[in-house]
Each structure stands twice: as C-alpha cells, then as structure tokens.
Amino acid sequence: MTSQTTKSNVDGGQVRVSTLELFFDLVFVFTITQLTHVFTHHPGWEALAQVVLLFGVIWWMYSGYVWLTNEVAPNNSQRRTLLLTGMFGFFVLALAIPDAFHGTGIAFGLGYVLVNSVHTVLFWSSGGSSATNAIKRIAPLNALAAALVLAGGFAHGRWQYLCWAAAFVVQILSPYLVDTRDFVVRATHFCERHGLVIIVAIGESVVAIGTGLAGEKLTVPLVGNVALGLCLAYVLWWAYFGIDDERGEHALSAVSDRERSRPAVLAYGYALYPLLVGIIVAAAGIKMSIAHGDEPASMAAAAALSGGVALYFTGQFCFRVVLKLPRPWTRLVAAAAVCATIPIGIAWVAWAQLAALVAVGYAAVIIDDVITLRTGHHSSYI
Known part of the structure; x- marks a missing residue:
C-alpha cells in the first residue's frame, strides 16, 4: 500500500473511483444527451448559447461532486443516501433541460437547488476538518449561484438568460474570491x-450516430458513414487518453498538497468545460448529418461537427497550458x-467533411505522438 493510499484511508477519502460514482456519472451523462437534443432541435446561435449556459452551471456542480467524493467516500448508508438524493436532483435537471427556457425552468431551478444543498450538507457533515473549513467559505457563493438559477427559472426572456449567466459568472469567480487551499485533492x-466522465461523454457521440440513423435503411454508404463517425469518436478518445490523461495525473500529483487545488480547478474544471461542450456540439453535428451523408450539410450541421472538435482541441490546449504539459x-x-x-x-457532401475531419484530427494527434516518442516519453498506449 502506498503512502497516498494510507493517507487517503485515514482521512476518509478515496484513491480509486467507486461503482456508485460510476452510477452517478451515468445519470449525469443524461444531461449531455439532453443538451445535444437542445442544439439539434433548433440549431443556431441561440441554441448554442443555451447549451453553454445550461451546461456551465451543471458542470460546475458536477465537478463539485467530484471534489466531494474525492474527500468523502460513499462508504456508509447516510452518505450513499445523500449521494443518491443528489443523483435525483441531477436527473430532474436533465429532464428539464429541453424546455428549460420555455416552461420547465422552475423544475430546473428546484433540481439545481437540491443538487447544491446536498453537496454542501454532505461536505459539511462528512468532510475532514480542512474540507469543512473550505466548504464554509465557498458554500455562500454556491448558494448565491443556486438562488440565481432558481430565480432564472421563474423569469422569462432576457431576464432568464441574465440570471443564469450571472450564476455561471459567480461560479467561475468563486475560486478566486475565497481560499480553496484547504480542499484535499487526491x-x-x-x-x-474526470477521465471517466470524458469517456462517457464521448460515448454520446456514438449514441448520436445511432439516433441519427433511426428509421433509415441500412446501405453500404450508410455503413461507411457509421465507420467514419466511430473513427471520429476514436480520434477524440485518443487525443486525450493517448498521453494527456496520464501526464495530467503525474503533473497534478507533483504539486504540493496545499497548492494542488488551484491547478486542479483550472485544469479539470475550467479547461474541461470547452472540451465537453465540444463533444456535445460535435455529437449534435453528427446526429444532424449522419443520415444524409451523400447530401450537402447545412451550415449549422457542418459548423457544429467541425466546430465541436475544434472546441475539444481548444480545451486540451488550456489543459496542457495549466499543467505545463509539452506542446x-x-x-x-x-x-x-x-x-x-x-x-x-x-x-460538397457531409460524408466528405466527416472523412476530412477524421483525417485532419487523426494526423494532428499522430504527429504529436511521434514527437512525444522521439523525446523518450511513453504512456500506457504509446
């Protein structure tokens, strides 16, 4: 047993992800499915703004639950019950997403308040002494964000956008407004x-292939489009898990315990946000174009497909910058x-864009891998 494992067991935290957390992630990923639906239903800038806002406030609280279970292992009935209550709150959020701006905003706000409240109570009641001190400082800002989300549920039009945007701003600024160094990051x-939620999110692009083909006759060209779609999902997986997943963990582990919270929130909170939004948007692009690969793509579908992958790579850029990873x-x-x-x-046609996207994305990843190998670095996959 390593010293880190021993320390984590003494403090009540975890070294490995539990099956209950995986169950929790399956509920959370339903929000990604729903957000993909939001964009595909009325593709355009307004839908993108809605996805950005909704996922922003949801992602912050999901990430908060990662910090929570990092400190508080769900190893007794009280903790598991509270965590399951939080899962219920996330499920309500997900159910409310498609019409959150047109009628189910109150349900969204109430679900968010529940998720926020469970997070604070569980952290406060079961966290270690340092984490309890930290949550006392950040809980008022989380409560303010929850109040703004709830207020947005009762509002309409631009006031709803303003309330939810204000909640997102409060969340983004909160690590800079309070001292978070008392949080323990294992x-x-x-x-x-965080790696597992990326895996599950990429799985949404695979789901998008299936839902985009619902009711379509299976033909050879259609099977070819499916193969290209799966190749794109593989490129996204390989881009992060080929090297960055392991290097990110090593880089974070190298930071002293007291100073680890800041790079943790920057790399795995802020940087992964555009990466995950990119997966949502790219999945929407696949869903809108996969069944009509032999036809020209609409502007919205083409921009979503390639723009989503570009957002994914931009998130990786931020991830590498924060953790001082190479290139x-x-x-x-x-x-x-x-x-x-x-x-x-x-x-031209949608399948040609998808093929070009796979080729360009895969070439970029392979070139980076070759450079990594020539510098003498390796990972579990290369």
Missing part, C-alpha cells in the same frame, strides 16, 4: 473520475485545421 481518484500549441493548430473542413460539407 490526484489519482480526481483525475480518474500545447499543437492543439491550437489542430483546432484551426479541423475548422478548415467546414466548407467541404457545405459545398
């Missing part, structure tokens, strides 16, 4: 949990390169 569990600039180059494939779908 790097192994923390990084594994973050390569992900910005990749983001620009995949955006250049948008005109292919509009001017």
Whole structure:
C-alpha cells in the first residue's frame, strides 16, 4: 500500500473511483444527451448559447461532486443516501433541460437547488476538518449561484438568460474570491473520475450516430458513414487518453498538497468545460448529418461537427497550458485545421467533411505522438 493510499484511508477519502460514482456519472451523462437534443432541435446561435449556459452551471456542480467524493467516500448508508438524493436532483435537471427556457425552468431551478444543498450538507457533515473549513467559505457563493438559477427559472426572456449567466459568472469567480487551499485533492481518484466522465461523454457521440440513423435503411454508404463517425469518436478518445490523461495525473500529483487545488480547478474544471461542450456540439453535428451523408450539410450541421472538435482541441490546449504539459500549441493548430473542413460539407457532401475531419484530427494527434516518442516519453498506449 502506498503512502497516498494510507493517507487517503485515514482521512476518509478515496484513491480509486467507486461503482456508485460510476452510477452517478451515468445519470449525469443524461444531461449531455439532453443538451445535444437542445442544439439539434433548433440549431443556431441561440441554441448554442443555451447549451453553454445550461451546461456551465451543471458542470460546475458536477465537478463539485467530484471534489466531494474525492474527500468523502460513499462508504456508509447516510452518505450513499445523500449521494443518491443528489443523483435525483441531477436527473430532474436533465429532464428539464429541453424546455428549460420555455416552461420547465422552475423544475430546473428546484433540481439545481437540491443538487447544491446536498453537496454542501454532505461536505459539511462528512468532510475532514480542512474540507469543512473550505466548504464554509465557498458554500455562500454556491448558494448565491443556486438562488440565481432558481430565480432564472421563474423569469422569462432576457431576464432568464441574465440570471443564469450571472450564476455561471459567480461560479467561475468563486475560486478566486475565497481560499480553496484547504480542499484535499487526491490526484489519482480526481483525475480518474474526470477521465471517466470524458469517456462517457464521448460515448454520446456514438449514441448520436445511432439516433441519427433511426428509421433509415441500412446501405453500404450508410455503413461507411457509421465507420467514419466511430473513427471520429476514436480520434477524440485518443487525443486525450493517448498521453494527456496520464501526464495530467503525474503533473497534478507533483504539486504540493496545499497548492494542488488551484491547478486542479483550472485544469479539470475550467479547461474541461470547452472540451465537453465540444463533444456535445460535435455529437449534435453528427446526429444532424449522419443520415444524409451523400447530401450537402447545412451550415449549422457542418459548423457544429467541425466546430465541436475544434472546441475539444481548444480545451486540451488550456489543459496542457495549466499543467505545463509539452506542446500545447499543437492543439491550437489542430483546432484551426479541423475548422478548415467546414466548407467541404457545405459545398460538397457531409460524408466528405466527416472523412476530412477524421483525417485532419487523426494526423494532428499522430504527429504529436511521434514527437512525444522521439523525446523518450511513453504512456500506457504509446
């Protein structure tokens, strides 16, 4: 048993992700499915703004639950009951997402208040002494954000947007308004949990392939489009898990315990936000175009497909910058390169854009891997 494992067991935290947390993540990922539906139902800038706002406030609280279970292992009935109550709150949020701006905003707000309240109570009652001190400082800001989300549920039009945008701003600023160094970040569990939610989110792009083909006759060209869609999901997986997943954990572990909370929230909170939004948008692009691969793509579908992948690479760029990982600039180059494939779908056919996107994205990842190998670094996959 390592010293880190011993320390975690004494403090009540975890080194590895529990099956209950995986169950929790399956409930959370339903929100990603619902957000994909929001964009595909009325694709455009307004839908994108709704996805950005809704996922922003949801992601903050999901990440808060990762911090929670990093400190408080769900190893007794009281903790599991509270965690299941939080899962119920997330499920209510997910159910309310499609019409959150047109009638179910109150349900969304109430679900958010429940999620927020359970998080604070469980942290306060079961966390270690340092975590209890930390949650006392940040809980008022979380409560303010929850109040704004609830107020937005009762509001309409621009006031609803303003309330939820204000809640998101409060969340983004909160780590800079209070001292978060009393939170204990156990790097192994923390990084594994965030990695798993990325895996499940990428799975949404696979689901989007299936739902986009509902009722379609299975033909050879259609099977080819499916193969391209799965290849794109693989590229997204490989881009993060080929190297960055392991290097991120090592980099976070190398930071002293007292100073680890700041890079943790920047790399796994802020940086993963555009990455996950990118998966949602790209999944929407796949869903809108996969069944009509032999036709020109709409502007919204083409932009969502390539733009989502570009957002994913941009999130990786931020992730590498925060943790001081090598060659973050390569992900910005990749983001620009995949955006250049948008005109292919509009001017020609959707399958050609998807093929170009896979080729450009995979080339960018492979080139980065080759450079990594030549510098003498390896991972579990290369």
